[in-house]
Amino acid sequence: MRFLITALFALSASPALAAGDVFFSLKNTDFVVIIAFLIFVGILVYYKVPSLVGGMLDKRADGIKAELNEAKVLREEAQSLLASYERKQKEVQEQAARIVASAKEEASNAAVAAKDEIASSITRRLAAAEEQIASAQAAAVKDVRDQAISVAVSAAKDVMAKQMDAKSAGTLIDDAITTVSEKLH
Template sequence: MKKLIATFAALTAGSPALAATGPFFSLTNTNFVVLISFLLFLALLVYLKVPGLLGKQLDKRAEGIKSELDEARAIREEAQTLLASYERKQKEVQGQADRIVAHAKQEAAEAAEKAKEDLKVSIERRIKAAEEQIASAEASAVKEVRDRAVTVAVAVAKEVVAKEITATQANKLIDDSIADVEAKLH
């Protein structure tokens, strides 16, 4: 930077404008002519409203940048809103999934418990049916043994009675039996 300033000073120090002599307000003085030209240039720029146009262009550019920034902010806020919405929905869906899994586990446990109960009832019913079959078979066997015993006893009694009883005793037994039956019927 210092080199640039030194170079500029060296160039302007030896310029013919500094070498001009004579009155300053003369058209022969180059400094005065340059000053007048510069002032006329500035006046022309003001007359043509260049500073206003430059200001308008700068304002327009600033408004464009501001509107782009506002749009970027709005898009960012919308993106944050969408992100928050999706995060909330994700939490809701996760909560719902957790509830569904918990409900499914509970239903599975209840179904397993019911299956155990049903199995227990089925086993008890089969045991009861088997016990009833055993009792029936036992009763049938006892009845068969009794029937056999009665048949054998009747056969033995028949033989004993046939050997030891006489006709008068048999008639007396028949009469006693008929009397006994008559007494019980009346």
């Protein structure tokens, strides 16, 4: 209703009325356009098009609000997910640092153990080498003694053979038989 009154006042202040021509004639195109416009607006109001358009705009606004709310929820979820991933990344980095530290410690312990193992191995090998050297020395001393005994026996045999006559040989044989028979009984 207000719109209608406003339209009438606007028509009354038009330049066609100021010129003095008959405004309310069907031959006046301004008047015909205004009438058609008012009929058009009347039809729109009769079929409640402004409320339909308003309803559609309200639905659209509600849809946009819902999408905005959903976007806010999704943004909050994404931020919480990002924070969760950042915490997990920090935990993984800390765990990796602990693993690296543990590996370094194990490597240093293994190196110390290897050094100890090598030192004990060298000590065992030195002891074994000293034993072999002592054994070789003992064998060499025995060989030298055996050789000396053989040389001494051979020399004694040669000396006795040169000094021995038949009478002293018989006496030696008799003494040897007596000694053997005493030791056997």
